[in-house]
Amino acid sequence: MRFDIITLFPELFAPFLASGVTRRAYASDQVAVRLWNPRDHADGNYRRVDDRPFGGGPGMVMMIEPLVRCLAAIRADRAALAEPTPAPVVLFSPIGEVLRHDGVARWAEGPGAILLCGRYEGIDQRFIDTHVDAQISLGDFVLSGGEIAALALLDAVTRLQPGVLNDAGSHQLDSFNPALDGLLDCPHYTRPEHWEPGPDQAPVPVPEVLMSGHHAHIERWRREQSLRITAQHRPELIQAARAAGRLSRSDEAVLARLG
Numbered sequence: 001m002r003f004d005i006i007t008l009f010p011e012l013f014a015p016f017l018a019s020g021v022t023r024r025a026y027a028s029d030q031v032a033v034r035l036w037n038p039r040d041h042a043d044g045n046y047r048r049v050d051d052r053p054f055g056g057g058p059g060m061v062m063m064i065e066p067l068v069r070c071l072a073a074i075r076a077d078r079a080a081l082a083e084p085t086p087a088p089v090v091l092f093s094p095i096g097e098v099l100r101h102d103g104v105a106r107w108a109e110g111p112g113a114i115l116l117c118g119r120y121e122g123i124d125q126r127f128i129d130t131h132v133d134a135q136i137s138l139g140d141f142v143l144s145g146g147e148i149a150a151l152a153l154l155d156a157v158t159r160l161q162p163g164v165l166n167d168a169g170s171h172q173l174d175s176f177n178p179a180l181d182g183l184l185d186c187p188h189y190t191r192p193e194h195w196e197p198g199p200d201q202a203p204v205p206v207p208e209v210l211m212s213g214h215h216a217h218i219e220r221w222r223r224e225q226s227l228r229i230t231a232q233h234r235p236e237l238i239q240a241a242r243a244a245g246r247l248s249r250s251d252e253a254v255l256a257r258l259g
């Protein structure tokens with residue numbers, strides 16, 4: 001799997017690619033990441049990549065020509081691979097489909113993509129019309145650039161790759177995963193068993209069941225907690241799980257008890 005990232009700020013990616021549980025996947029090219037700066041494909045001494053918008057108004061617009069040349073360089077580089085794979089061009093944009101688990105899972109199963117990070121007021125529409133295959137949004141808010149959205153997609157896709165997480169299959173217990181029926185994750189606790197908040201305050205224990213060593217009881221407690229948290233914070237996910245036939249009779253009994 002390979003992601004080519006077009007960005008005016010490639011330096012933003014280095015610390016991310018070298019940190020955390022995903023870093024080995026990037027270092028070994030299990031998830032290959034290549035960074036491309038449109039400025040390297042711009043004209044003149046100033047290597048200009050942006051200009052004022054026609055029609056007036058605030059801000060600058062990313063110019064089409066450096067982007068076209070940058071994309072051609074990426075395509076040539078990919079064509080020289082031993083096993084070239086198709087690579088859609090994905091633009092991060094508030095216009096795009098909001099990124100969710102099912103979208104991440106689709107990208108995680110594919111061969112990768114060319115990710116385009118916008119800056120300024122955005123990108124000359126002619127590039128979008130002629131070269132962009134898909135648009136992805138991180139949510140209904142505006143970022144200064146597409147880099148954070150690219151990092152979000154990259155991270156979410158990489159942690160779904162085999163062997164990336166220390167505990168194989170642990171992502172299946174994460175929120176939104178179909179293995180968890182699309183529900184939210186349960187709460188987690190670790191040492192100390194009794195936390196002392198302050199001199200005049202009672203110690204706060206972890207839920208007793210987690211100390212019982214009784215795996216079936218622990219599993220049931222976790223499921224109940226997932227149902228409770230999901231019903232409280234994202235009731236529409238309960239509806240979706242129900243509509244998909246993912247809730248058992250005992251799940252429904254828990255939900256009925258919760259009211």
Ligand SMILES: C[S@@+](CC[C@H](N)C(=O)[O-])C[C@H]1O[C@@H](n2cnc3c(N)ncnc32)[C@H](O)[C@@H]1O
Nearest residue numbers: 092093118121122137138142143144145146149
């Ligand atoms: C300042 S924004 C441009 C916002 C644009 N003028 C608008 O109002 O929709 C610059 C770049 O950040 C990225 N961006 C901003 N918000 C985003 C979001 N919610 N999701 C994904 N990318 C976003 C896009 O690549 C965009 O081209």
